[in-house]
Amino acid sequence: MTRIKLATVWLGGCSGCHMSFLDLDEWLFELAQQVELVYSPFADVKTYPEGVDVALVEGAVANQDHLEMIRQVRDRSQFLISFGDCAVTGNVTAIRNVLGAAEPVLTRAYLEAADVRPQLPEADILPPLLEAVMPVHQVVPVDCYLPGCPPNAERIRAVLEPLLRGDRPALSGADFIRFG
Amino acid sequence: MSVHTLTIDQRLVSARQGETVLDAAKEAGISIPTLCYLDGISTVGACRLCLVEVEGQSKLLPACVTAAAEGMVVQTHTEHLQRYRRMIVELLLAEGNHICAVCVSNGHCELQDLAVDMGVDHVGLAYQFPDRQVDISHQRFGLDHNRCVLCTRCVRACDELEGVHTWDMAGRGRNSHVVSDLNQPWGEASSCTSCGKCVSACPTGALFDRGSTVGEMQRDRDRLSFIANARQERQVARGPHAPS
Ligand code: SF4
């Protein structure tokens, strides 16, 4: 049996979704036997490989790096899961959108709110911010939505288990799709 | 008192004179989604979530303001209706800034519950990210316009149960918003008695007790129904446990 190639990706989110993934506890052993983790913040892999079967994408698309990354992820993955509220709705990452553009966000964060030595970060240190933060499905097609901030381990498992069997996950009800 | 018999979802249901389709359905244990409706205050038919199909009518009718009539044949959960309802919930979520994860009403919010009921696992429409204000000028309560769904439940609760009318609506379309007194900060609205009925009425986290944090706002809607009922029955009582 060929093992499913699983990737997990971290865009504009707090990594809480990935922490929640670790809450799968002992089920992770079972998962590890059935998948090959080909790319993840949990693994030391530098480039996103070709031929990924399932990708869990945490976080909203907030900067230029995210934009390039998510396009690559879409191109190279069969089944893309929007993982957590930031990916699904923009959530906290997108609160800055009410300021209208990137420039006022940087001004607010690095100049107005600075206590000492207000200065904008040098261009090559910070990936350029997009004018607006977007949920993943606004940038590339998404195959499955896994809401929650973070989605708890039970929800993550409810998405992965059917995929391991070759079925399409279908989530419904407060325990599985409630935002927040 | 005359009684009508109508059919709701293939079931024969009776309704007293003056009752709406929503009342009749509720009494028969048939649940129709609502948002602007609140037990004990007047109905406005604003949110359209309660739309139902009535045989012989080409338009969908809001159950909360449609009088139950003899022989009416009503459908409450067709695929068509559920599609519209889902659309309404998505429109509401896209129109404001509803960030459940950091909201005082997380887990106790009628909009959040409706999203679950309609199977909204994502919003297909573009989020608007409107630039809205937060008013914390009142000593005890706050109003976060980002979370307001413009249901006017606060306006009606204040007017009809407290008899004050501190709240009203201003602006049009996407600029609609609730205002206190003559569009003053809430803390300067001299008509406000600080009774908190608007806060109890609010379906989302828009109106809240100051000092509450994520998920802490749990509202006692029974308190409002109790007051509404006591007013109607002209009972003089001071609390749910007062002797009748
Ligand atoms: S503040 Fe709350 S009760 Fe008032 S209109 Fe907005 S959502 Fe409705």
Ligand code: FES
């Ligand atoms: S509940 Fe009937 S229109 Fe809002």
